[in-house]
Amino acid sequence: MVILDIQIPFYKWLEVYKWLEVLKEIRKKSNLPILILTAFSDEEYKIDAFTNLVDGYVEKPFSLPILKARIDSLIKKNYGHLEKFEDKDLSVNFNSYTAKINGEEIDVNAKELEVLKCLLGNNGQVLTRMQIIDYVWKDSAEIPYGRVIDVYMKEFRKKLQLDRMNTIRM
Numbered sequence: 001m002v003i004l005d006i007q008i009p010f011y012k013w014l015e016v017y018k019w020l021e022v023l024k025e026i027r028k029k030s031n032l033p034i035l036i037l038t039a040f041s042d043e044e045y046k047i048d049a050f051t052n053l054v055d056g057y058v059e060k061p062f063s064l065p066i067l068k069a070r071i072d073s074l075i076k077k078n079y080g081h082l083e084k085f086e087d088k089d090l091s092v093n094f095n096s097y098t099a100k101i102n103g104e105e106i107d108v109n110a111k112e113l114e115v116l117k118c119l120l121g122n123n124g125q126v127l128t129r130m131q132i133i134d135y136v137w138k139d140s141a142e143i144p145y146g147r148v149i150d151v152y153m154k155e156f157r158k159k160l161q162l163d164r165m166n167t168i169r170m
Contacts, residue, residue, distance in 0.1 A: 001074060002026060004054075006038035023052045033074040037062070082121055090160055092116065099160055111136060112156040115149060119165065126168055 006019050019036075026034060035056040036049055046057060055078075056070050085092040092099045094117050099106040118135040119127065129146035137143055157165065 001071065001078075002032050002034045003071075004034060004036045006036060006040065020048055020052055023049065023054060027053050033078045035070060035074060037067075082117055085116070085120055087162075090162070092160070101161065106159050108156065108159055112152050112159070115152045116156050116160070116162075 004019055004022065023034060023036075026032070033055045034053070035058065036054050037058050037060060038045075039060040040046075041059055049057060055074050058067060058070055083093070083095055085094070089102045090099070091101075092113060094113060097108070097110045097113050099108045099113070114136040115132060118132050121135075129149045132149050133143060133146065153165070153167070156162065
């Protein structure tokens with residue numbers, strides 16, 4: 001993700017509209033999400049920014065929670081749709097709920113893969129059982145007991161030969 005801060009104090013020599021040139025150059029080479037931070041509320045400037053494919057625009061002054069929400073939203077929009085996972089000999093397709101090791105199909109159930117998808121989507125973060133349940137069973141009327149997560153994790157670790165996930169006991 002790129003965050004362009006318009007009118008950074010030590011770049012006052014750079015004209016405001018030069019930042020649109022920076023935006024255009026980035027777009028020539030990348031589809032990274034771009035968020036502009038600016039004190040300008042000029043409508044024409046905003047139109048130019050969006051015309052040149054900026055993904056978000058935050059006017060100064062802003063609060064850090066607002067900035068965080070905009071960043072989280074852009075990351076989720078651009079990277080929140082995990083469709084496939086590949087690691088060594090393992091290949092998982094979350095759309096078709098299939099998994100293969102060395103090209104050989106493995107018998108997995110959809111909820112096991114949804115738990116895995118939740119964990120991969122939150123890589124590096126510690127999640128509680130309830131956070132995983134909220135993600136996996138968000139559209140379901142029947143919410144399972146928390147310990148069901150332990151069972152699903154045990155099963156997909158064994159089936160998919162994933163030994164790099166850690167469980168933290170509290």
